[in-house]
Amino acid sequence: MKKQSLKEKLKKKEKACAFSLHRxxxxxxxxxxxxxLKKPSYGYELMENLRKTxxxxxxxDIGAVYRTLRSLEKEGFVKSIWQRKKKRRKRIYKITxxxxxxxxxxxxxxxxxxxxxxxxxxxxxxxxx
Numbered sequence: 001m002k003k004q005s006l007k008e009k010l011k012k013k014e015k016a017c018a019f020s021l022h023r024x025x026x027x028x029x030x031x032x033x034x035x036x037l038k039k040p041s042y043g044y045e046l047m048e049n050l051r052k053t054x055x056x057x058x059x060x061d062i063g064a065v066y067r068t069l070r071s072l073e074k075e076g077f078v079k080s081i082w083q084r085k086k087k088r089r090k091r092i093y094k095i096t097x098x099x100x101x102x103x104x105x106x107x108x109x110x111x112x113x114x115x116x117x118x119x120x121x122x123x124x125x126x127x128x129x
Contacts, residue, residue, distance in 0.1 A: 028068050030106035031055075036078060036095035037103060043069060043091065069093055077102050 028050070035041060035049045043066055050060050072078045077099035080091045095103070 028064060029072065030103060030110070032065070032068060032072065032093075033077065033095055033099055033103040033106065036093055037100065040092050040094040042083075042093065046093070072099065 031050060031053070032046055035046055041049075046069075047060060047062065047065055050065070069078065069080075073080055073093070075098075076096060078093045078095055080093045083090050083092045
């Protein structure tokens, strides 16, 4: 019997329910801001942080990460500088005060969503019995 890959298992689960914790495109922005709050960083390191915090490799779109960083920079939420390390150049991103304010707004919104989801689960559990 063939062992299912993680990607196949996720596809199977998502057929029954369109909601997926593995679809993270909308969660990339606050995650990047949170990582940059800890310390300035570059794109590849930020993607590694996404993986370490539970984002599935299949759900991380490298292009989306860089598009999000460019968009955040254009809006003034992060700024970047080029840094040379040995022979390689890296673009280092740093969160700005506007970015910190945006992150606070994200946290508030996530807390609201968390409460709504908790109410949903409680409602379901009461009806299930």
